[in-house]
Amino acid sequence: MPVYRKNMENKKQFIADSFLFTGISSSQLAELAEISHVKTYGRGEAVFFEGEEADGFYMVIEGKVKIFKLSMEGREQILHIFGRGEPFGEVAVFQGRPFPANAAVLGKGKLLFFPGPEFIRLVHGNPSIALNMLAMFSMRLRRFATQIEHLSLKEVPGRLASHLLYLSREQHNREQVTLDIPKGQLASLLGTSPETLSRIFAKMSEEGIIRLQGKVITLLDRERLEAF
Amino acid sequence: MPVYRKNMENKKQFIADSFLFTGISSSQLAELAEISHVKTYGRGEAVFFEGEEADGFYMVIEGKVKIFKLSMEGREQILHIFGRGEPFGEVAVFQGRPFPANAAVLGKGKLLFFPGPEFIRLVHGNPSIALNMLAMFSMRLRRFATQIEHLSLKEVPGRLASHLLYLSREQHNREQVTLDIPKGQLASLLGTSPETLSRIFAKMSEEGIIRLQGKVITLLDRERLEAF
DNA sequence: GAGAAAACTTGATTCAGGTCAAGGAAGGTT
DNA sequence: AACCTTCCTTGACCTGAATCAAGTTTTCTC
Numbered sequence A, B: 001m002p003v004y005r006k007n008m009e010n011k012k013q014f015i016a017d018s019f020l021f022t023g024i025s026s027s028q029l030a031e032l033a034e035i036s037h038v039k040t041y042g043r044g045e046a047v048f049f050e051g052e053e054a055d056g057f058y059m060v061i062e063g064k065v066k067i068f069k070l071s072m073e074g075r076e077q078i079l080h081i082f083g084r085g086e087p088f089g090e091v092a093v094f095q096g097r098p099f100p101a102n103a104a105v106l107g108k109g110k111l112l113f114f115p116g117p118e119f120i121r122l123v124h125g126n127p128s129i130a131l132n133m134l135a136m137f138s139m140r141l142r143r144f145a146t147q148i149e150h151l152s153l154k155e156v157p158g159r160l161a162s163h164l165l166y167l168s169r170e171q172h173n174r175e176q177v178t179l180d181i182p183k184g185q186l187a188s189l190l191g192t193s194p195e196t197l198s199r200i201f202a203k204m205s206e207e208g209i210i211r212l213q214g215k216v217i218t219l220l221d222r223e224r225l226e227a228f
Numbered sequence C: 001g002a003g004a005a006a007a008c009t010t011g012a013t014t015c016a017g018g019t020c021a022a023g024g025a026a027g028g029t030t
Numbered sequence D: 001a002a003c004c005t006t007c008c009t010t011g012a013c014c015t016g017a018a019t020c021a022a023g024t025t026t027t028c029t030c
Helices: A003-017 A026-035 A090-095 A116-125 A127-153 A156-170 A183-190 A194-206 A222-227 B003-017 B026-035 B090-095 B116-125 B127-153 B156-170 B183-190 B194-206 B222-227
Strands: A037-041 A046-048 A056-070 A076-082 A102-115 A176-178 A210-213 A216-219 B037-041 B046-048 B056-070 B076-082 B102-115 B176-178 B210-213 B216-219
Touching: A003 A026, A003 A102, A026 A102, A026 A116, A037 A056, A056 A090, A056 A116, A056 B127, A076 A127, A076 A183, A076 B127, A090 A116, A090 A127, A090 B127, A102 A116, A116 A127, A116 B127, A127 A156, A127 B056, A127 B076, A127 B090, A127 B116, A127 B127, A156 A176, A156 A183, A156 A194, A156 A216, A156 A222, A183 A194, A194 A210, B003 B026, B003 B102, B026 B102, B026 B116, B037 B056, B056 B090, B056 B116, B076 B127, B076 B183, B090 B116, B090 B127, B102 B116, B116 B127, B127 B156, B156 B176, B156 B183, B156 B194, B156 B216, B156 B222, B183 B194, B194 B210
Parallel strands: none
Antiparallel strands: A037 A102, A046 A102, A056 A076, A056 A102, A176 A216, A210 A216, B037 B102, B046 B102, B056 B076, B056 B102, B176 B216, B210 B216
């Protein structure tokens, strides 16, 4: 079997496995595999910029993608981090408006790009895709709501504590969690500076709430973490 | 014509005029009018609380509704303020999960309540409602994204400036904008305290950027407002 | 595996804005 | 119109966290 055929099969399989496109017909699946194409990105490369025309959207195949805003002075706030199988940029495409934020890969990455018009046709003609999108958007609205809550009502230690407990839940509820992004990026996600985050990590270690070994964090005292 | 008939007609008309239910069939419209009912609320009364089972959702007929979170210490962060014709609580109903935040009316209010199960049936069976919801969710995701951006990357004066310019746009681009909510609530929406907001209003007045007369604010210097 | 480049930590300083406290202005109610 | 309540403003104080600076560790890359 020639290489491009194999790639096409992989691609089709990947699309079929994604949450967004579950329940789609086999012919539409083939069509999607036809029109989409894989793009690879180097360390930290930008995917798109805020304000750019949204000519299509992306899905993460490998690596992680951050969606972020920049202040005038260059400070960064990460809105979201997407991993394997997750689509991003669909809001802009669906609305036919420019991207509302920047996107860049963390480390290296491989993405699947879908041109916009085809996607819009698909959503309008395919109730199951619309419902999948509604489910995804609902999740994201909830996440954004808690992010707003944390930024406004919690101090940095509280936000970090929440995030650690969140990671623990994601990672099979173990006491031992592993950071999947650099600490500087975590700071940007929590709406603080690397320096402050570092200090708080240090303080929590001193107080015996966590144990910190590089990217591996042991949650020694869930009680006190939850109390933040 | 008996009173209840007239009310039913009004209700039906109101539902038909809403964005969420545009494109719905006349029979479904009648059904919605049948199952929904009007609720009235006194000054500042709660509509629902975070964590409550979502047995249905609401649409604003009269007044304004705030969706908000509370911190342990009782500080409030308003996530959203909804006005006439806007639905709220649908995310929770659609997901079949508890309400993610609290809701209360500002001043007095009149709401239309829709029981949940019927609504879910409707969304699943009616592509135009699903698409309308997608459009609404997209808008809200954008709004939340800018709210996160502002909370994290702008200081309070910048957030206030943005809000004033936003109000100006909403209110026919006049130089003269009118606050439609108490200043204390505005503070809670911008993620600050009434005291701080008051001080910043005072400073902006001194500097000749705005003129403040009760709830009416004149934007004297758009340039400088945009520069924040 | 050496050298370069990121990423992280720690210290010193500064400041935006939160909190407490108390007085003043509106607005609703009888 | 007088009352009460809610809302708003101003002052004094304090603290969480940003910033600047400099060193240290980790990690890429060749």
